[in-house]
Amino acid sequence: MERAMGISHFGAAAAACVFMLAQGARAEEAGPHLAIELNAVAPAETGCLISFMARNGHPAAIERAVFETVLIDRAGQVERLTLFDFGDLPAGRPRVRQFSIPGLACDDLGQILINGTSACEAGTLGEAACAEGLDLSSRTDVELIG
Structure with a gap:
């Protein structure tokens, strides 16, 4: 036995x-890629504060990453289209980026769609560094999709 x-x-x-x-x-x-995690969604004085953790897994920095983002309510309807400017994302280092969305009740938010890249300044990595192999995840009950 x-x-x-x-x-x-x-x-x-x-x-x-x-x-x-x-x-x-x-x-x-x-391979090398950019990972964005929806880390927290919290009520704020004027609306909703959305926090992301970004990890640049590329061998070089991304000087600026701006994403066209769609906020979708729990009923599946588009609440608004906006741009989230993640700024600079150094290679191999996590960065937290927060966005305050006025007039949005966090409880109404069902999904966040990364609709595309509005700007990507990534030097020798090229513009594809912000979009190709983009890894999206969420630690909240709000789904991050793209």
Whole structure:
């Protein structure tokens, strides 16, 4: 019986190793990219404060990244179209960017759509550095899509 449990534990450990290797391979396949996480949505004095965590995984800085962004209510209707200027995003360093949206009740927000790149100044990386392989995620109940 001990032997069977040893094999079972070995099998579980082997499966975990295979899973971790597969995850690492996927990250390598993705290559350098920009990751944007919707980190928090909080009521503010005049509306809603939206916080993002951006991670530039490229080998060089992005001097300026501006995204055309669509705020969508919980009923699925476009609430407004706006530009979010993330400013400079240094290579390999996370940056928090916050945007105050006047007149927006946070409870009404259902999705945020990154509709496209309005401006991307990325030097030798080129304009594609802000859009190709863009990794979007959310830590909130508001979905970040693109």
